[in-house]
Amino acid sequence: MTPAELELRYYAVLGLVGEASRMALDYFNRNDSLGVTMKGAQDWLTIADGAVESFLRERLSTLFPTDAVIGEEGGGEASDAVWIIDPIDGTANFARNDRNWCISIGFLLNGRPEIGVIAAPALEELYCARRGQGATMNGQTIAVSGGGEIGRACIELGWSTRIPVQNYLAMVERGYTAGAAVRRAGSGALGICHVANGRTDAYAELHINAWDVAAGLLIASEAGAAVNDFFAGDGISTGNPVLCCTPALAAELEAITGIVSQRDIR
Template sequence: MCDTTMQLRYLSACAIAREAGNLMRTRFIERNGVQDLTFKGPQDYLTATDGDVERLIARRLAAAFPDDDFFGEESGGALGTNVWVVDPIDGTSEFARGVPHFCVSIAFLRDGKVEIGVLFDPMRDELFAAWRGAGATLNGQPLRVSKIDDIARASVELGWSSRVPYGRYATVHARLHALGAGVTRRGSGALGLAYVAMGRQDAYCELHINAWDAAAAILLVEEAGGWVNDFLTAECMVQGNYVIACPPALRDVLEQAMDA
């Protein structure tokens, strides 16, 4: 696949992410109280906007790249050689409850490897974008992970998933506290990973996260000089996986802490 074709995908993903994010922002501002929620599972939210945003992205990508496959959180799809993996709203629980912390996530995979990753946070007007081998940016400015090399000085976001027994989460949480890390939790794994890429926090860990939540953001971290575990295995695309993203100097201690 020539660079010109990949560049077109990259630019299109950025434009489509902004368009989708602007729809999310409009819906968020115009909401009347807490939005009607559908629960797909424990703490697994769905709003009408999720579906509307995913359909918008799917239409735009199909028009621009009709030979590419599409796999979305809400609609599923095909996982071929060239596939777009999309989370229309990462942070749906925050979106639905009036908390401005969510984003759209668009990743392009070729032969199972992320080549393009784009996130857009419409409430902060922050467009995170990465193209493999070309670096990662925030609104066009280069990103680098933090230089923190001491876990006792690190800010670590620990994501939570109902798919993992609470005891395992509690064990990891306790280990991180014992090591002196500042442990936080927000409502968007994709943004949590993006914040590692820009040094807004030092690490993001989660015992289970879905591929569509993390695919775009892991490329951001890698292209910003960070380390990410072997996340996108064949099984991950349908079953999810654990994730650790951090500066290389924190890899060993976080791998040990996450061995729960």
């Protein structure tokens, strides 16, 4: 794929995420219209999830018919060129009228993230990155905190029902024991963005799906974060652990989480 073809995809998705944001925000502001259901324990679904994903699938398939599309709600199969979409990341927050949710769109070429766009319309924030070109929030360059003292660090540890709760609680305990402040805000994609812009020093989760991180890991890596090799093996189809942190804390975060990081995303 030529640089011009990648650039076309980048600017196309910026336009699409703007339209998708307006659609999602309209649902969010009419909370009684969400038609909330549950896919499983603490696994929320709203009408907005399906509507936003359908819109993005249709437009991307029309614009780039040779690209594959994978979405949280509709699934899909990977190919050499694939879009990976989470229409609403942080659906539980969305359904409860909490503003901490986002739309995440990542583009991978030959298994490597090339484009990452995350919109948090209720927070009026737009995160963007292209491989080798840095990361921005609302058009301004962002960078990780650079903090190197675990006793002053703020880390977010995501929780998944796919992992035994004892494993999660043990990781949280190791975080507190090391001296870090630990939080959980309910959106993995935004948690990774908050590492990218220095609001927190790390995000980790013992299992997370590709649609939650396909855009965010590129954004964080381009902002200077150390990240793990999430897309190794069957990461796209079955998920993997994720670790994203300011590099000076990588060794201590690896000890807390058991997840090995690297400086650059592959």
